[in-house]
Amino acid sequence: MPPSIHPVDLIGALRHKHLTPAIVFLTSRRACDDAMQAFERSHTTLPPARQDAIASVFEQLVQQYPSIAEHPLMPVVQRVGVAAHHAGHLPSWKIAIEELMRQGCLDAVFATTTLAAGVDFPARTVVVTQSSVRKSRDFTDLTVGEIQQLAGRAGRRGKDLVGFAVITPSPYIDLSVLTKGLTGQPEPIDSQFVISYPMVLNLLKAHPLDQIQAILARSFAQFQLNRRAETLESKLDQLHVQMEPYGPRVCTDWITQWQIFDHARKQKAHRVQVKRREPPELAARLHFLTPGRVVGLPKGRGIVLRQYRSKGQRSPTITVLRPGGAVTESPADAVTQVFDRTFDVAEAPVYPWVTPASLEDLTRQASDLPVRMPALPILVQKEDEEGEIVQTLTDEFPCPTCPSRSACQKDHAVALRIRQDVHRHTKAIQALRTGLWHRFQNRAEVLQQFGYLAPTCHLTSEGEWARLIRIDHSLLITELIRADAFSGIEPQILAGIMATLSHDDDRPGAFPRISPGLASLLRQVRQLAESLAPHEDPPLLRADVAALVERWIGDPTLTWIGLCRTTTMAEGDIYRLLARTLEYLSQIHQLRNTHPGLADTAGKAIKNLRRGVLEELP
């Protein structure tokens, strides 16, 4: 049995049960196109009357959107009565498919789940073949809200008595996700408020600084944060009640007092246990007394062959090779100097602890040692707070003789935990209440640093125009403008840069080459983006997609088909790339008053950009 049903059989089964028209949600654009190809190869043919109906709708649409006139899929759609609809298609083609579906000319549409959001596109049946969607890199389960959006397309008001959501399995489907999605409650939504640079500039343009906090407090983000803060506050109240029996005793801050005392006691106990530890000078030195190390001893120098603990005292001892070739034992604390020189040593498990060859080699080295050698400075760690502990325990510290000593000892653990909880909650509440405002202040500081804001938080002349750039990567764009990166450049180069800034999709593909001028400017952009990285996430900055925009604008005779032939990028993606570039360019175009030359270049680019397919839709 195949891992999933063949698309032709699927539609056949639905037709048989009168469940068409249907929307079939597939995992990828590729799957949608494959399904269409399967239909193209099949012998499915609609009755002539229905084919004519599709053709007549198409004719009407072609008048409005000339770009679909020669769409290669049109004859196929007309013959088989199904279509694919995904983001790889041109908007005009998608509109055509939607219109055909609305008029009931099609039996099925193969779509990706992106369709679920936002397009008014109902059918009698919705077929779901997946329980997860690809988001950025990996697959995530569909949320209840998303599943209900998908299923919600089933059942057309006024055209159907009932709608159907049909699940058909494909590999990696999780039925429980889907059934839960169909029967469950949609998830609550959360605010996604972020404070961007243009937002700071625009807020400060319209409102003085002292009003900003109040404005931020009106956001849904703060509303939700307040809700969370309120729950924490009620918890905090409970904690305060729990804390009541542990109020002031003989001393007010008995918890801290006891903590110090307890700590000191434990430290002392610990210290007693390891009393036989070496003095710190020796302990620090031991790490360096490894085989091959040159050391200074009271009588001459030597090369360490091994380090061990003596059998009786267990005090550290070393075996040393003397310059004459003698192998002697010496206590480690007899070492006077540790030199910054080691030799390679082949260790052996028995006397003389190195292999004979190595010993011979070392003997030669030992006699050839230079007279002066740099000694290693050995950092000695001070003995930790011993004096303090002793003082705590010997001085007249109140706890040992305090009348409430036993009570303190008993309650300390609980009281300390509650007190820590109280601190944690108080901090968390404070963070929730003032987090947004702090983020705003951080952003404002960066803007001051770059000179868009005066120290008084008023907009500088730079800030006045920078606030008009209200798109992603606004800081990078305004900094580029200030660095004169765009002065005197061709419209197509400017558009190319805007294309790389706006494109955030990492789908690979083959593209034409970019011009050397654009390439060198892109290097500059990339450098600046990297230097701004601490303040603003750098854009993807794909050079390859810029080439498409550069060609489209640089060559007014280039047709849409011609442009599409130069790349493997899907039509719909090229369209979106150009449309987003247009959006960025029109933001630059707004800077007419302050940067007339640049705005003019942007205007030219916009004029060249908006032709053919891009002129069909407002």
Next chain:
Amino acid sequence: MTTDELEKLLAEQPVSRLHRLARGRIHQHFRLGKRRLIEALLRHSSENRAGLESDLHALTQESPQPPPPPRRKTTPESAAPRPRQGAKPPTNQVEAEPAEPAVDLISFLEGIGVPEPKPFVPDAWQEDALTSLTTTDVIVSVPTGSGKTYVAIEATRRAIEAERTVIYTSPLKALSNTKFTEFSRLFGSDRVGILTGDRQDNPQAPLLIMTTEILRNLLYDAAGGEIDVRLDTLGLVIMDESQYIADPERGVVWEETIIFCPTQAKLLLLSASIGNPQDIADWLTSIRPTPCHLIQHHRRSVPLRAGYLHPNGKLTPLFRSVGIPHGGGTPLHPEAKRLFAQYEEETLRPNR
């Protein structure tokens, strides 16, 4: 299947079957006794769990003959004789069947058809939304396709009649275009304008369609001192698909727009079903001059049913009831469950 379950299942099998299972998996398995054989199999299962499970499944299905499953001895309540359920996987046998019978395919598919055309009568909630909108902001959170657009159109008509400007925002340009065409047909193309990032068609029309970003920019410009007459006469702002407020990248724009929306204008937020519309209503109430009215229901105007289509073309209902039940732990239709178990077994088997 958890390891414990697998161990239990293995323990229920006769030794001969375990040896067949161990063939090719465990070296010199014939030397091991049952207990050690199970241990070895469990140890081995870490390498290819799915393969082991499906082979075990196949073996149990292939010859259900050898001694009655010891499960009956261990669980007293299943000691009563129980009719054999053909080739069903054993999982189906242990589960207690609910009392009411599952729906059959015929009644599941009953009632497909086109409703009689009847004059459109607005639902009570739609009327409710429209009346509330004269005094307060309104949030409508209802399932897809239950008539939010009617509320938008009717509210727009009333506002235009009262000579107020209406702004309609949508998250996507494509949706804006669709609405532009639709509203132009309804109100006449001279009364509808569209504003996009780079183009303005009929920008002084009483009904303006735009993306939410454009409205946000308009509001910022107005707050920054640029006078825009359209905002003075603004009577209604309709925000379609307002569940976009939770969009990681663009959600902030919805918040900004709502925060800076002029107070004299009423807000109409249209949203798909979301989990916490009351939160949004409470938020609006806290920042807008009038308390926000929330309209929420989960009833679909066209009832929805759920089915399961097996790759061999067999269609069954997905749930035991005709419609889609609410709440978790809903039992699946036994047939759908059986077919899906079969599907999983087929796809999970190695060397397919």
